[in-house]
Amino acid sequence: MSRVKYKKGDEVTIICGKDKDKTGRILKIFPASQKVIVEGINRVKRHRKPTQKDQHGGIKEEERPIHWSNLLILCPSCKKSARIGVRVLETGERVRFCKQCNGIVDK
Numbered sequence: 123m124s125r126v127k128y129k130k131g132d133e134v135t136i137i138c139g140k141d142k143d144k145t146g147r148i149l150k151i152f153p154a155s156q157k158v159i160v161e162g163i164n165r166v167k168r169h170r171k172p173t174q175k176d177q178h179g180g181i182k183e184e185e186r187p188i189h190w191s192n193l194l195i196l197c198p199s200c201k202k203s204a205r206i207g208v209r210v211l212e213t214g215e216r217v218r219f220c221k222q223c224n225g226i227v228d229k
């Protein structure tokens with residue numbers, strides 16, 4: 123399995139599909155399927171049957187996971203959508219960096 127370069131709370135830009143060029147924050151990551159849920163992205167309407175909890179049921183919109191090859195991280199330093207690399211610091215700490223501006227993405 124490839125190293126997970128995304129973290130919950132990352133701001134990302136969608137690079138293809140119906141939500142192209144939209145940005146949002148990562149809400150959830152599924153490393154096994156290499157998918158993420160991004161706030162406000164890939165929303166679909168789902169029909170729900172009434173349950174004991176929700177007596178009304180009906181149509182609800184919710185975000186569906188998208189493959190993480192469909193997004194780029196929005197770099198907090200240069201504010202561009204960027205590919206991210208991982209680098210090991212002298213301290214042995216692994217940090218993610220922006221391949222555009224070389225800035226550290228992690229705080």
Ligand SMILES: [Zn+2]
Nearest residue numbers: 197200220223
């Ligand atoms: Zn950058």
